[in-house]
Amino acid sequence: MSIDVKKTYQSWCQQVNMPVYLKRELASMKDNPTKMKDAFGAQLNFGTAGMRGTMGAGLNRINIYTVRQATEGLANYMDTLSPKDKQRGVAISYDSRYHSREFAENTAMVLGAHNIPSYIFDDIHPVPECSFTVRHLHTFAGVMITASHNPKQYNGYKIYGPDGGQMPPKPSAMIVNRARKASDLFAIKTMPIPEMRQKHLMHIIGEDVDEAYLKAAKSVNINHDLLKKWGPKLKFVYTPLYGTGKVLARRALREAGFTNYVIVPQQAIADPEFPDTVHPNPQYPEAFRMAIQLGKKVNADVLIATDPDADRLGAAVRQPNGEYKLLTGNQIASILLNYILKAKKNAGTLPKNGRVVKSIVSTELATKIAESYGVEMKNVLTGFKYIGQQIKEYEQTGKHTFLFGFEESYGYLIKPFVRDKDAIQSTMLLAEVAAYYKSKGMTMYDGLQAIYKKYGYFKEFQDSKLFSGINAQKDMQNVMVKLRKDHLTSFNGQKVEKEQDFLSSTTTDANGKTSKINLPKSNVMKYWLADGTWLTVRPSGTEPRVRFYIGTVDKTNDGVMKRFASYKKAVAKLIKALA
Known part of the structure; x- marks a missing residue:
């Protein structure tokens, strides 16, 4: 649908009750x-994880009006439910970003106008706890x-x-369609908070x-005897990166038996400016700068960071020279999985019908590890909602027992009392893994090398x-169109043995x-090459x-590093050719 930009802009300018900060942006x-x-x-x-964008005035921005519109779609969808289901209500949580509480309250106000109850947190809380709350309160x-x-x-929604679990594609599409029908954003009804409380x-x-x-x-933790002896001996640094991790992580660690750790004090403040890092993302070295400084000061074995909404976790391990080596999301997942399966096997609790679930863009090392323990690997599309859907299916059918789920983008889930990636759970288990290797006179990095060997x-x-x-979405689609039109038959000198669309x-x-792929349709291309390498492209x-x-993959570290360098250059050339 074509949008009359100037007319829409003018309609926004004419709104009397618009917040001052939005009026100023409109004037600019x-x-x-x-x-x-x-x-x-x-x-x-x-998208794969809801609605996300820059904050500000406009239809293409996150603001109280687009938040109300999205909520109107959810409320209209819930209006079609049975009275019993509708009255189960909606759990609402928010992080430490600018306007997050304001957006959360506006969400509740729209729901209230539809006579839908809301259960809203009194302060910032993590993403995984929101997922947990839906299940705990049966909303x-x-x-x-x-x-x-x-x-x-x-900010996002x-x-x-x-x-x-994250709302599946079909109901999500129904909610979006209903939201789009609420085209007059300023006509969406809200109920004042005092009236809702009454x-x-x-x-x-x-x-x-x-x-x-x-x-x-x-x-979440597996070997409690290990934790009792080695938990207090493990020295590590934790940082919530100015976000919600501080609410639960410290308490969870203490209750698990970890007492010999320090928190980065500046980053334990809920500061929406994220003052020392542009990207509060634990996959980036810049996010660990302050943790590294503190780690060197206290001689920490491990550094652990969770992102502002505490669904992603990153880690760094001290090397013999005193420097810290950042681990990738795939490496952390492989270490966690290897420990889970080994510990359960040793304890005699590894189920015969166990399954691990990962995204199609995550490491195949995890597949090798799972297979060695007689555990099946299930690949799903990118987006943790697909992992959540698998867990739900296993509960309903009883055919499989969920053991671990992960995405390469630093998201992991150990226990399914949550249905999204959970950095609180991951922090607890990763600390146990680090304590395990410490008991062996090793670091997690040493353990990783043993896994590779x-x-x-x-x-x-x-x-x-x-x-x-404004044409970003169209340009992205054109890249995928080119790929399907040209059909890669070789890449970096290697024959394409299998193409998956x-x-x-x-x-x-x-x-x-x-042959048929038994997964939901998604705009993704994956290529399997003759040397065991795979390439995946997705918007x-x-x-x-x-x-x-x-x-x-290669048999030696030198061999894989050579391949890595070669493929890195090849991908850069492909990006230039396509875009």
């Missing part, structure tokens, strides 16, 4: 047509106001379904849910092409023979980027 666009078009020329879309849905690890100018349509939650979550979290040296990396402006749900081998669901993933 008056003589800037490019800025005006970018803000009003398109509407925000729901019909959950809303998390967060932009995860994005820079400070971003994530919806959870009745099982605590009518018992807004309930404040906090410590009561925290205690329930922490009780469930006690099941046993299964092969795996190396993965990701590159991307960033698009900007997840949009047409077909796998095609080098002889042209096709991001949360940013205007097309992402390029490579995974390669």
Whole structure:
């Protein structure tokens, strides 16, 4: 649908009750047509993890009006439910970003106008706890106001379904369609908070849910005898990166038996400026700068960081020279998985029908590890909601027992009392793994090298092409169109032995023979090469980027590093040719 940018802009300028900060931004666009078009020329879309964008005035921005519109879609969807399901209500949480509480309260106010109860946290709380709350309070849905690890100018809106997992594609599409029908953003009705409290349509939650979550979290750690002896001896640094991790992580660690750790004090403040890092993302070295300084001061074995909404975890391990080595998301996942399976096997608790779930862009090292323990690996599309869907299926059918789920983007889940990636759980288990290796006179990095020696040296990396402006989505689609039109038959001198097109749900081998992919349709291409390397290309669901993933393997570290360097150059050339 074409949008009359100038007319829409003028309608916003005429609103009397608009917040002052939005009025000021509108005024700054008056003589800037490019800025005006970018803000009003398109509407925000729901991606793999909900709605996310920069904060500000406009249809293409996160603000109280686009938040109300999204909530109106959810409320209209819930209006079609049975009275019993509708009255189950919605759990609402939010992170430490600018306007997060304001957006959370506006979400509740729209729901209140539809006579839908809301259960809103009294302060910032993590993403995984929002998922947990849906299940714990048996609400019909959950809303998390967060932009995860994005820079400070971003915020977002994530919806959870009745099982605590991210809302599946079909109901999500229905919610979006209903939201789009609420085209007059200023006509969406809200109920004042005092009136909602009087009518018992807004309930404040906090410590009561925290205690329930922490009780469930006690099941995450495996070897309690190990923790009793070595937990207090493990020296590590933890940082919540100015976000919600500080609410639960410290309490969870103490209850698990870890007492010999320090927290980065500056980064334990809920500061939406993220003052010492542009990207509050634990996959970036810059996010660890202050943790490294503190780690060297206290001689810490390990550094652990969770992103602002505490769904992602990163780690760094001290080397013999005193420096710290950052681990990738794939490496952390492989270490965790190897420990889980080994510990359960030793304890005699490894189920015969166990399954591990990972995304199609995550390391194949995990597959090798799982297979060595007789455990199946299930690959799903990118987006933790697909892992959540698998867990739900296993509960319903009883055919499999969920053991671990992860994505290469630093997201892991150990126990399914949460249905999204959970950095609180991951922090607890990773600390146990570090304590285990310390008991052996090793570091986690030593443990990783032992894993490589046993299964092969795996190396993965990701590159991307960033698009900007009003045509960003179209430009991203053009990249995928080119790939399908040109058909890669070789890459970096290696023959393509298998091509997977997840949009047409077909796998095609080098002889042209096709088979069906039993996954939901998605705009993703994956190529398997003759030397065991794989390449995957997909548009991001949360940013205007097309992402390029490579995974390669060799028998030696020198061999995999050579391949890595070669493929890195090849991907850069491919990006240039496509974009």
